Amino acid sequence: MSATRPVPHQQKSAAFEYLTTRKDEFVGWARKFSLFPYPFVTACCAMEFMSVSSTLYDTDRFGAALPRFTPRQSDLLMVVGTVSHKQAPVLRKVYEQMCEPKWVIAFGVCATSGGFYQNYAALPGIDKIIPVDLYIPGCPPRPEMVIDGIMKLQDKIAGERHPIINQDF
Amino acid sequence: MAHGILVLQIAAESLMPVAGRLKQEFGFDLFLDVTATDWPQRRPRFDVVYHFYSTRDFVRVRLKTRVEEADPTVDTLVTLYGSARYMERECHEMYGIRFRGNDDLRPLLLYEGFVGHPLRKDYPKQREQPLVPYRDVKR
Numbered sequence: 001m002s003a004t005r006p007v008p009h010q011q012k013s014a015a016f017e018y019l020t021t022r023k024d025e026f027v028g029w030a031r032k033f034s035l036f037p038y039p040f041v042t043a044c045c046a047m048e049f050m051s052v053s054s055t056l057y058d059t060d061r062f063g064a065a066l067p068r069f070t071p072r073q074s075d076l077l078m079v080v081g082t083v084s085h086k087q088a089p090v091l092r093k094v095y096e097q098m099c100e101p102k103w104v105i106a107f108g109v110c111a112t113s114g115g116f117y118q119n120y121a122a123l124p125g126i127d128k129i130i131p132v133d134l135y136i137p138g139c140p141p142r143p144e145m146v147i148d149g150i151m152k153l154q155d156k157i158a159g160e161r162h163p164i165i166n167q168d169f
Numbered sequence: 170m171a172h173g174i175l176v177l178q179i180a181a182e183s184l185m186p187v188a189g190r191l192k193q194e195f196g197f198d199l200f201l202d203v204t205a206t207d208w209p210q211r212r213p214r215f216d217v218v219y220h221f222y223s224t225r226d227f228v229r230v231r232l233k234t235r236v237e238e239a240d241p242t243v244d245t246l247v248t249l250y251g252s253a254r255y256m257e258r259e260c261h262e263m264y265g266i267r268f269r270g271n272d273d274l275r276p277l278l279l280y281e282g283f284v285g286h287p288l289r290k291d292y293p294k295q296r297e298q299p300l301v302p303y304r305d306v307k308r
Contacts, residue, residue: 085280085297085298085299085300086278086279086280086300088299088300088301089300089301092301118294118295119287119294120287120292120296120297120298121278121279121287123299124297127304128299128303128304129299129301129303129304130304131304
């Protein structure tokens, strides 16, 4: 092999060879399109959840397609439906088992505020026990509202800080 | 008769004989439910209401008996119908009716440590007994 022959892949082929970006923007861009939802589905909102995640409305377009049925593999907790006081310890434990970073969607009015269940049995909103990033009201919410909510959550993730090594970076 | 169903108003002591006779002689072989009605102004305060169904004749019958607030106790029907076990548990936790002879009256839909009987009229509507302590939410 001749030493003077140029190696093809080292040739300059385009005017732009690299881009610069901010670390948080880059990581946020990656994370917002790879949401792995954990469906904590307890009540009738499940029907709307199935509708929004299957072909007609298709949350796959937003990178939130594949439900993980273990909290350890997911980063988005979707609480879909009424949560009773008896279930509250379960929800709390599922939330604590999820690894950082994690986000929570309260899907439907029962998860948001208890809805019309203001009684001895129902938890009046899951934000009483775990922090919530996004509330989607409605009984049940329209799929369009859910998609709008997922897009809002993506905007939030894109604008967040994303520490990946320590608190400062 | 009420709402097309035969209603038998009986004393609490005669519950077992009447229920036994309904099952043995009249073929009411299916125990549908037991529940209670709370009449806060009335003495005695509670109605305990039973429904039975006959799969032979396709008819229902309702049994009603009254119990005092001070001693809301009736006999269990577990010896006649095994399914009474669960329904009496629910009636016990919701209304505080005690079923003499049912040895398993643990909470069924509620949880251990729940104070009071939520379907009684004097249970405050907004009273909560959370199992997980609430967060301090800054609003």
